[in-house]
Amino acid sequence: MGAGKYRDAALVERMAAGGGRDRYGNLQPGGWVTLFSARGWLRQTSGKEKIAAGRLEDTATATLRIRASLTSPAWGITGADRVRVRGQIWAIKGAPIDPEGRGECVELLLERGGAVE
Secondary structure, three states, rough: OOHHHHHEEEEEEEOOOOOOEEEOEEEEEEEEEEEEEEEEEEEOOOOOOEEEEEEEEEEEEEEEEOOOOOOOOOOOOOOOOEEEOOOOOEEOOOOOOOOOOOEEEEEEEEEEOOOOO
């Protein structure tokens, strides 16, 4: 795959631990911190609207392919992480896959809108 397709700057973020406790003693999450940044190729699918529990819900899905070696931190991405790309926040909906089976790139299924933001 040519390098020209990897023109999107992507930030992979993870929720930091140790946000402290609220006044009731419940653990609070920390803020989002950048896990790593990479060049990627975002391929957005058309948005879809559906009726969910009697209200209109608008979501968009996309795939993000980023270059990665076998020792890259991209293989440690989980569904609890999120991605910032093209100025939008995307939730990760699945574990990273190697679409070509050569260990050269990682592909993620992303979703935004609805209850993920």
